[in-house]
Amino acid sequence: MPIKIPSSLPAYQVLANEGVMVMGEGRAANQDIRPLQIGLLNLMPKKIQTETQFARLIGATPLQIELTLIRMSEHETKNTAAAHMETFYHAFQDVKHRKFDGLIITGAPIEHLPFANVTYWDELREVMDWTQTNVHSTFGVCWGGMAMINHFHGVKKHMLDHKAFGCFRHQNLVPNSPFLRGFSDEFVIPVSRWTEMRQNEIDAHPDLITLLGSDEVGPCLVQDPKRRALYIFNHFEYDSGTLKEEYDRDVASGNYINVPDNYYPNDDPTQAPQNRWRSHAHLLYGNWINEIYQSTHFDISQIGQA
Numbered sequence: 001m002p003i004k005i006p007s008s009l010p011a012y013q014v015l016a017n018e019g020v021m022v023m024g025e026g027r028a029a030n031q032d033i034r035p036l037q038i039g040l041l042n043l044m045p046k047k048i049q050t051e052t053q054f055a056r057l058i059g060a061t062p063l064q065i066e067l068t069l070i071r072m073s074e075h076e077t078k079n080t081a082a083a084h085m086e087t088f089y090h091a092f093q094d095v096k097h098r099k100f101d102g103l104i105i106t107g108a109p110i111e112h113l114p115f116a117n118v119t120y121w122d123e124l125r126e127v128m129d130w131t132q133t134n135v136h137s138t139f140g141v142c143w144g145g146m147a148m149i150n151h152f153h154g155v156k157k158h159m160l161d162h163k164a165f166g167c168f169r170h171q172n173l174v175p176n177s178p179f180l181r182g183f184s185d186e187f188v189i190p191v192s193r194w195t196e197m198r199q200n201e202i203d204a205h206p207d208l209i210t211l212l213g214s215d216e217v218g219p220c221l222v223q224d225p226k227r228r229a230l231y232i233f234n235h236f237e238y239d240s241g242t243l244k245e246e247y248d249r250d251v252a253s254g255n256y257i258n259v260p261d262n263y264y265p266n267d268d269p270t271q272a273p274q275n276r277w278r279s280h281a282h283l284l285y286g287n288w289i290n291e292i293y294q295s296t297h298f299d300i301s302q303i304g305q306a
Contacts, residue, residue, distance in 0.1 A: 003015070003022055003055055003058065003059030003064075003065040003066075003067060004022075004035055004064060004065060004066040004067065005022060005055060005067050006087075006088060007022075008087070009051070009088055010048050010051075010052070010084075011048070011051045011052040011055045011056075014052050015052065015055060015056055015059060018056070022059065034298065034300070035063075035064040035065060035066040036063055036064070036065050036066070036101045036102065036289065036292060036293060036296070037066055037068065037098075037099070037100045037101050037102075037300060038058055038065050038066070038067055038068070038100065038101060038102040038103070038104070038289075039067075039068045039069075039070050039095070039100045039102070039103040039104070039135070040054055040055075040067060040068070040069055040070060040103075040104050040106070041070045041071075041072075041092070041103060041104065041105045041106065041127065041144075042069060042070070042071065042089075042106050043072070043105070043106045043107065043108035043143070043144060044106050044107060044108060044109075045077060045078070045080070045109060046080070047077060047080040047084065047085070047089075048080065048084065049239075049242075050106055050237075051069060051088075053237040053238065053239060054104055054106075054237055054285075055067055056237075057236075057237060057281055057282060057285035057286075058102075058104075058285055058289055060282050060285075060286060061286050061289045061290065063289060063290075063293055065289070068090060068095065068098075068100070069088050069089045069090065070089065070090055070091075070092055070095060071085065071089045071090070071091060071092070072091075072092060072120040072123055072124070073091040073092050073093040073094075073123060074119075074120060074123065075119060075120045092123065092126075092127055096126075096130055096134070098134065099134050099135070099300045099301060099303040099304065100134060100135045100136070100303070101135075101136045101137070101292050101293075101296045101300070101303070102135065102136060102137050102138070102139065102288070102289070102292050103131055103135045103137075103138045103139070104138075104139045104140075104141060104144075105124075105127070105128075105138065105139070105140045105141065105144035105145075105147070105148065106141050106142070106144050107141050107142030107143040107144050107145075107235075108143045108144070109143075110143065111143055111146075111157070111159075111193060111194045111195045112159070112194065115147060115150055115151075115157075124147060125151055128147070128148055128151045128152070131227075131228075131229070132227065132304070133304040134303065134304055135228075135303070135304075136228060136292060136295070136296045136297075136303050136304075137228045137229070137230075137288070137291070137292050137295075137296075138227070138228065138229045138230075139229070139230050139232070139288060140229065140230070140231045140232070141232055141235075141237070142193060142232070142233055142234065142235060143193075145222075145230075145231030145232050145233055146195065146197060146231070146233060148224075148227075148229060148231055149197065149202075149208075149222065149224070149231045152224065152227055152229075153205050153208065153224075155197060155201050155202055155205070156197075156198075156201065157195040157196070157197060158195060158196050158197075158198060159194060159195055160193075160194055160195060160196055162258070163192070163193070163194050163257070163258070164191045164192070164193050164194075164196065164216075164217045165191065165192055165243070165246075165247075165257065165258060165260050165261065166190075166191060166243070166259075166260035166261025166262050166263050167188040167189065167190055167191070167243075167260065167261065167262045167263045167276065167277065168188060168189060168191050168214050168216050168217045168234075168261065168262065169186055169187070169188055169214060169215075169216070169262075170186065170187060170188065170189050170212050170213060170214045170220055170234075171185065171186055171212070171213055171214065171215075172184065172185050172186070172187075172211075172212065173210055173211055173212060173213055174209065174210075174211045177209075177211050177223070178287060178290075178291055179211060179221075179223065179230065179284065179287045179288060179291065180211060180212075180283075180284075180287070181283070181287050182283045182287075183280060183283060183284075184280070187276075187277065187280050188262065188276050188277055189212075189214075189220060189234045189235070189236055189277055189280075190234060190235045190236070190238040190242065190243055190263075190277060191217050191234045191235065192235060192238075192242075192243060192246060193233065193234075196217070196218050196233075197218065197219055197222075197233055198218065198219075199213065199218060199219050202219055202222060207224065207225065207226050208222050208223070208224055209222065209223040209224075209225070210222050210223075211223055212232075217234070218233075219233065220232060220233055220234050221233075221284075230288065232284075236277060236280065236281035236284055236285070237281060237285075238277075239275075240273055240274075240275040240278075241273065243260045243263050243273065244260075244263075244269075244273050246260075247259065247260055247269065260273075
């Protein structure tokens with residue numbers, strides 16, 4: 001089954017050209033099936049790029065997915081056309097009466113700010129509490145994952161003395177986890193952040209389970225079973241050229257940035273980067289969707305009920 005998104009959404013044609021099955025409103029109405037309701041709270045400045053990245057991953061399973069794009073109610077983006085936001089996005093306050101099988105909370109380029117100084121922090125705290133009654137499973141990504149683990153457990157983020165930037169080798173720490181079904185023992189994941197979460201501080205909370213980690217850049221994927229949540233601090237969803245775009249942007253603006261580690265062949269930025277994480281990205285998000293499907297209520301109104 002395909003992912004259901006508006007046929008006028010830019011991601012629709014991109015994914016169709018890639019061979020991902022996509023479905024518009026008319027075709028979906030002819031199928032007698034309850035699609036999984038997945039929300040994407042998109043905090044990234046490049047909304048269209050982020051929509052496409054996550055739709056690609058969650059739309060690659062045999063299940064029908066209906067994707068709802070969500071924004072913070074009061075925050076106005078400066079990097080995406082107002083017409084796009086008005087056409088495709090729903091303010092959180094307008095959808096908080098709904099139930100969702102899954103919710104993804106993306107990262108945001110505001111790592112240098114204390115959480116309490118983020119302009120929409122109060123509403124984001126409301127979102128995170130709302131997931132406990134209205135969302136079956138939540139996936140916090142990069143800053144979104146850091147925000148969730150801080151909100152629910154008080155785990156702090158720490159500034160790094162230099163940016164963790166590149167493709168770093170990670171280890172599969174819990175091979176029997178259903179979220180890691182099909183994973184290799186080791187693999188690379190794109191990393192792009194100025195902050196870190198520390199393993200000893202996560203370990204202080206026995207309910208948290210670190211599934212993926214790296215000797216170089218620390219914990220990556222943490223499961224929070226009681227909150228029905230996953231927190232990932234790195235970027236499986238990145239396109240092949242996303243790190244290159246970040247590197248080229250900083251070079252063009254005169255900001256110091258190291259060449260992304262282990263990304264370009266021979267660490268030579270004149271060569272085309274190689275994607276060595278795509279298969280594991282599909283495995284992780286496919287496993288997450290499958291776990292939702294296996295455990296969510298058929299009657300979506302029962303989500304969040306004891």
